[in-house]
Amino acid sequence: MIIEQPPRLFRAFFPCTTWRIKKEKEKTVYLTFDDGPIPEVTEWVLDTLDRYNVKATFFCVGDNVRKHPDIFKKVLERGHNVGNHTYNHLRSWGTSAKRYCENVEKANQLIHSPLFRPPHGIIRPTTIFYLKKRYKIVMWDVVTRDYNKDLSPDDIFNKVKQYTRNGSIIVFHDSLKARKNIEGALQKSIEWLLNEGYSFKKIEY
Numbered sequence: 001m002i003i004e005q006p007p008r009l010f011r012a013f014f015p016c017t018t019w020r021i022k023k024e025k026e027k028t029v030y031l032t033f034d035d036g037p038i039p040e041v042t043e044w045v046l047d048t049l050d051r052y053n054v055k056a057t058f059f060c061v062g063d064n065v066r067k068h069p070d071i072f073k074k075v076l077e078r079g080h081n082v083g084n085h086t087y088n089h090l091r092s093w094g095t096s097a098k099r100y101c102e103n104v105e106k107a108n109q110l111i112h113s114p115l116f117r118p119p120h121g122i123i124r125p126t127t128i129f130y131l132k133k134r135y136k137i138v139m140w141d142v143v144t145r146d147y148n149k150d151l152s153p154d155d156i157f158n159k160v161k162q163y164t165r166n167g168s169i170i171v172f173h174d175s176l177k178a179r180k181n182i183e184g185a186l187q188k189s190i191e192w193l194l195n196e197g198y199s200f201k202k203i204e205y
């Protein structure tokens with residue numbers, strides 16, 4: 001499916017971005033969590049990851065970091081990496097590169113990370129041109145679509161099973177929209193990945 005695993009041609013439209021990290025010889029996956037930090041979901045995700053000693057990467061919305069600095073701090077203290085997901089979960093299309101980059105910069109004042117992931121899965125080429133000078137732009141190899149209310153936790157778990165391969169960057173969301181699905185699918189997904197022999201790594205700065 002095009003949404004769950006973007007095809008090569010689609011990826012080619014976004015040069016200088018990372019979709020999958022293939023250099024590892026041992027089977028490796030990179031769990032990522034977008035849209036937090038929020039108390040209702042992020043803390044639960046942190047506890048779940050701790051239970052399996054799994055490290056991940058959290059792409060944070062700047063405004064959420066402003067509202068919940070204590071939770072943002074916990075993400076770092078528990079050994080995870082963080083990335084920038086704009087200050088207002090801004091859509092690249094319809095936003096000038098200048099305004100978009102200013103919004104990213106505003107988030108960076110709080111997040112201080114060289115990693116960036118565009119919200120809504122798209123980013124204008126002109127915006128990439130400016131952002132790539134300062135940020136490593138991280139896309140994804142597997143989108144679980146946990147935010148979709150028409151899908152069940154089992155659907156999300158099945159997507160992880162179906163699309164994950166060595167080097168996959170997998171997207172979950174620590175958001176209210178995804179809460180039901182992530183609570184039902186994250187633990188199962190981690191256990192399945194461990195059983196399949198995958199190890200978990202953070203996306204490096």
Ligand SMILES: [Zn+2]
Pocket residue numbers: 034035085089118119120
């Ligand atoms: Zn997002």
